[in-house]
Amino acid sequence: MPALISLALFVVLTLSITAYGYRLYVRPRRFYEQLGGPVTADATPLEAPQGKRFMVRLVEKVGEAMPISPQEVSMTRRYLIAAGFRSEVAPKIYYGLKVVLCAAALIVALLVRDSLTESPVLRVVLVVAAALAGFFAPNMALDHLVSKRQEKLRLSLPDALDLMIVCMEAGLGLDQAILATSRELEYTHPEISQELKLVNLEMRAGKRRLEALKNLADRTGEPEIRKLVATLIQADRFGTSIADSLRTHSDYLRVRRRQQAEERAAKVGVKLVFPIFFFILPAMLVVAAGPGLLQLFKNLFPMMKSFQM
16 A cells, blocks of 8 residues: 555656646747747746746845935945946945845844853844845945956957957958957957947947947046056057057066066965964974984983982
């Protein structure tokens, strides 16, 4: 009898999983094949995006209710754009996320403070610290994303300049070279490709080239891109060869990157002093001098006792 019950449960479970997978994966795939569109292997149910959209809308409503000054919103929007978030609702989601994380950290701290400490002062400090950590965690995450994206832009800039030089020496103008470079670097360096595409779109929308390049520098906040924009503006203003200016700037970026690598390598010896002194040297002393010290204590103490007698 138990074997029959186990077999029946196994059959029911197998049929349920089969029906669930057929409705969520097989039928949508066949439907896309009939339409002639792309068939994705990672089809997901419709409830998951709806749930995500609900959470995003909830966080957005919370951020929209916060009394934030327009100057602070403008500064936050600049940081979000530098991190790659260009949506209009990004500042609202950002501030809503700060409030939600602050409330969540506060609730968690209130629940676990009794098990962590018995001091009433430390309990209050724990709750306040958790609330502050939850409120300022998005700030630190945003700073990390901005610095990481700026580093990617800085590392991909020499390759983009080399490709622009090749395009310009092949007979293209600067605008066409920027467009061709953005297309060619779409997969290898997507960050610089997106920024160059935005520059091209701004110029096609009617903005002047100098204004579009200045917007590129303000949008990214990367110092090397600011130097590149200043170089392009000066070359265009004084009528010098833009290809030669780009080649010089590309060589300068590579030399600077090599110098920074050499500087970091030279600092390794100084940075290793404290780990060696506090962690490696005591272990080496124990291994090297430990047996000798044991033998010394073993033979010296009896001799000292005999002298006292």
